[in-house]
Amino acid sequence: MTMQTATGALSVRGLCKHFGGVAALSGVSIELRPGEVQGLIGPNGSGKTTLLNMLSGYYPIDEGSIHLGNEDLTRATVQRRACAGIARTFQTPRLLPTLSALENVMLGGWRDARAGMIGAMLSSPRARAEDKLLSERALELLCGVGLAHALDERADVLRHGEQRFLEIARALAARPRFVLLDEPAGGLSGNEIASLGAVLAALKNCGIGVLLVEHHTDFVFRICDRVTAIDFGRVIVCDTPDKVRAHEDVVRVYLGA
Amino acid sequence: MSKIGTRAAADLVSRTLARGIPLFALALPFLVGNEYQLHVLTLIGVYWVLVAGLNLVVGYAGQLSVGHVGLLAIGAYTLAILTGRAGIDALMALAVAGMLGGLCGFLLGLPALRLPGFYFAMATLAFSLIVTEQLVAHSTLTGGGAGMPAPRFAAPFDTARGFYYLVVVIGLAVTWLAWNISRRMWGRGLIALRDSDVAAAAVGIPVLRLKLAVFTFSGVTAGVAGCLFASLQNYITPEAFTFELGMFFFICIIIGGRGNIIGPFAGTVVLTLLPEIAAPFAKLGNLLYSVLLLTAVLLIPKGIGSALAAWVERHRVRRHAPPVAPDLPRLTAAMSQPEPAP
């Protein structure tokens, strides 16, 4: 299978991952373009989270390659990838419980914090300016995702839904080129899902590529430009939502009658 | 309805304390009754110089170091050897002790900080045990088990009061530095390491570099503290740098509560004073001390700092949370901000 790589896309070729005897991924190739929302669906245990973890660098790669544009990220560390513009959220939100929502988001902007410890220690003008910049950005992002009321709250007292949006805001604070979302709608109620959809659409308009792992199929098919379905660590199909929804294998293994 | 945000209230409290405590510290020599009290206050200051740096490692970055007593010993012997033996100026030795402490911290941290929690603690403990054993073994340099005298600083720091002011100034400086670190991005980064290394890595924090930097900084403060400690104590023996003292620094932070500065400071004050209070009970003094400690933990089981935070928390009311309502134009605007200059 050959794939045309769009410029600046995040592309994965022939990714394999084994855990002991279990093959969690066997030869997955996908491509995430800037400015698209791509859905990733598949039965439980089909390897979606594993794929996300490999994209963001938590697991070493057995086989295959990952490129962002022309840059080879196959062996890059988690931090390296984060700084290269790949941000993500987690299946269960990983926030810093004792920090306020605002500080959580500021932390997302780490990539732009260049003052260094000596600078911070001496409270250099640069460190101060940077802090100001990041906190302004965080404020805008938090208001943008609809958490203007929660700026000063500790992250652990936020409701589950708020935590999800907070995590997205934190991912955005890194000025990412690609955002990987692991079940962002999990545990959200109807109107929150709608808000999530709106936020994703906004991201797309800003040219950010979004990889969306989600089991709320209605939501996925409504919001995505393309949907990839995987099963047993292999891609079944990658196409427009309508085609995927109608694909017989997808119906058989995932959607059900 | 009056509503103060956590940060606003915390800011208010910390600003008051940040102004009040230094002034109070500077005025103290005129308030205390005698030289013993000044000695204890100086001792608190010396311990605090170490604890302030260690706090970044333990309270912020969540790395459980119980071996800083080894770095303290290195600083102490630096003064005793450089100034006492080689006649180098004590302030010079202070600088060298700081650098040496930092260097040792760096060299220890480089392998040890890769270890997960408990194992890191063990590695630091191992380090401190090795240091004290070497101090005994290399007796030509360190006087071995008999120890060696430590000189005083030159005028104007050669009186109890002068030395106190030296310690206070260094203590304030270290506190200021630590405070600056803790309230900026670095502080948040450290807390991220402590609470979720997964999240920390995900936002691109270079985990090892951060840990190593603060650990080195804490090594510097430990070295400096060691130097001051030696001079304050007049005479140092390896027996002064025990496992218990290492634990002492650690528990100052633990009882103070993690992620703040004022708590560990209060912890240092309380823990240094407790044995002095229990002392007149002679044989029962040490028993009393441990019982007092235990009672303290049970009374404020969250640590002093958290008790303070809870007090701040009392002044706020949890809002009636409205639903999440994104403001898309604002979001788009925020996202299309220009990149900051590199």
Add this chain to the structure above:
Amino acid sequence: MLNTFVIGLATGALYAVVAMVFNIMYSTSKVLSLTTGHMAMLGGVFGAWMMSIPGFSAWIAFPLTLILGAVFGLLTEVIAIRRVLRVGDDHLWVLSTLALGTAVQHLVALWWGTEPKPFARLIPQDFSAGPWDQKYWLPIGLAALAAAGLVWFYRRTMLGHVFTAVAEDPFAARARGIAVERVRAMSFALAGMLGAMAGFAAGQLTFAFFALGIWLTLSGFIALATGGLGSNAGALVGGSLLGLFCAFSTYFFGAEYQQTVSVGLLLIVLLLKPAGLFGKGMVRPV
């Protein structure tokens, strides 16, 4: 050489059992209680006292010592752990267990005195047995038995799984109907018992000495870290390695560098295997 080996193995066995005591408490509470060595110390002191002052036979003294150990374990949990764990995970237990341990040590010093005192012979045997003396093989036997028993307990018994569950997620364990507090107290009592047993079995080796606690806590720590936190087989291996290493290093280099050599072993193990010889790293980070 055989002699050195046996001595090393016997002290190593003592470290190993202390490491296992750490493990038992850790398995339900994620706490590394600093009273652990004191549990063994109490076993030795109390056993020695019962066999000398009231003059009980070992058959009576042993069960009574176990009961005392269990009581002290329970006390540790009730006084130093329960309240502290209820409010958060800020390592405050370091402080509470340290304080309790120190308090106990001072109490023993006041009551028992600060000189080591003898521990009676448990089995009639002449002193000329050399390496086959009971003071060596009693702790070795205990360590082997305890390790086997504990491995079996955690792998095969339901209560073992309950212990694991309680440590990992007390809230969820409670939802499953596990009386978390009671299970934790049980584990501490068990730990206290094993600790007392260690003190009793090694009494002839260590004498009944009030200051043993902190030393055993430290050595047990090192054994635990070498073997891998949470692994009882690891504790056995780590403890034995540490004991043998110390014995042979003093044999060849003298005791001046003993600490350096023994914790050097630890550092090398950790560099090669950051979670100890038998330790498990995190299974799934995300």
Add this chain to the structure above:
Amino acid sequence: QTSAPIRIGWMASLTGPLATAAIGIDTGVRFAVEEINAAGGIDGRKIELLTRDTAGDPNKAATFAQQLIHSDKAQIILGPVNSGEALATVPLVARTGTPNIVTGAVEELTDARKYPRTFRVINTTTQWVSAADDYVLDAMKRRKIALIGDTTGYGTVSVRTATEDLKKKGVTPVYTVLVDPNKTDLSDEIGKARAAGAEVLMPWSAATGVLARLLNARGDAGWDVPVIGHPSLMALALKQLLNKPSYWENVYGAGYAATSYDASGKLPQRTQALLDKIRPKLGGKEVGILLWWIGLGYDAVKLAEHAIRKAGSTDPAAIQKALEGTVEFKAMLSTLSYAPDQRDGFPDGGMAINIANTFKDGCFKRAPK
């Protein structure tokens, strides 16, 4: 003339390791204070004893010394007992100009120039070591010596002192070893000493456990080599730890003439007097602790009393002067003499070598010449 009590600060390590000696000394200290107070005090002033338990921790000792001097206004400091703590406190006390009567044996504690008001009531380590060495070389006529110490500060210092003293006398030990105080078995060390051809074992450690294990290993190995060293070799606590009572044979300790029975089984008169006085306090039966500990505490207080009486006040300078001028002060343990450049008042002749298993009422028989 004031009638305010005289405050004596007493730093003991009552609960730390090696506390037994401190407790023994404490007994003597308290007894002397009671005795003086019962007799109306010093020039009508009672003594107020301020005891601090340092638990053997030099850091604690350092702050407690300051507390005693500045806060509690102690006029004389006694102690501390352990050398590690004493090393830490002596300079501090000296700096305040407070007279200090030390009960530690390490050489470095006294220095007429650096610490002019620090006086020692006990012998120095060298005196102990030298007494033992002389006995081995002159009375036993053996020259192959195995030196054994522990790895604590005190142990290492003692072994160093012993090595130097032997060197002065032209002897190099055939085997020198330091053992960890927690080491559970010393048969390896015994084996090596034997292999090195040692004819005498010389342990310099105050840790009863180490000494007991040494004697047990020697006994179990069936090696009848004489053991001579630190006075703790003769402590009653050691006896219980021995596998067999016979293991205590052929063991000698550096002790005091004052606590040695003469050929007719009599104690020196001053010792006997103290023993008779203090026996009721200790339960009226046989005395179970080393009498020299009690005597040491007693002497320390008595020396302080003497100095104050002689000075006529508690003025530090006057006390220093009084002590410097003290010659032949008849203490229990010895006859102390100081001079303007002499802070160690204990005469060499006060030392004696005792036979360990002759313990009776805290005193011993002399070793055969």
Add this chain to the structure above:
Amino acid sequence: MREPAAHGPDSAAHGRCGETILRVRDLVVGYGKAQVVHGVSFEVHAGEFVVLLGRNGAGKSTTLQAVSALIPKRGGKVDFLGEDLTDAKPAHIVGAGLVQVLQAHRVFHALSVEQNLMLGTWARGMRGDRCRLERIYALFPELADRRHQLAARLSGGQQQILALGAGVIAEPRLLVLDEPSAGLAPMVITRILDAVAALCRQGMAILLVEQMVEAALRLADHGYLIETGKIVGEGSAETIRHSDALRSVYLGRHATD
């Protein structure tokens, strides 16, 4: 305020059959200063399938956890099978037959799948015998081939199923499920909810909290609507489905506006 579909605890009016096994009266719960549940009352009858619906943060989980005594109650009364369980310990409540499956797949990572399941029987004083295990494996086949795997190695959805299995194996009189469908593939959701309904038909009463409102109401007998810690609607599943209250709750308008 809109008129709720039905109100008040007088259930006879709605024709609920079977004896009442769980009766919760005026439950009040809070965290710290904040009160979150303000006097909630509801009941579950023997063999009945009850759903509790409400938006995120309405206090559903809080209510359920307080009923199971996992968090302290500030007021109210809980009766189960004629026994007053208001002040009972969680272990006692589980022993009595009220078992809760917590939100967000809380399984014990250090234990294997089978050990996790066996643990479910512990507090009920049952022996976790083969037969019971096999029944669970039949119900949730995805667990069968992973029975000896550590729970940590399961995917998010598999862990959710395991949590559910551990609840079912305890054979409770009343099974309380807090969002069991979160993170499950659509096909699996249908299967799981059907399985739950089947259990209910075999006599196990079910109290379900669910965001899949449609699916839940399709299977349930009776429903309650909760909004900011208060019951704002109650009735048979059919009534609830068409009620204004449901619409108001899920269309984002506040009942208290």
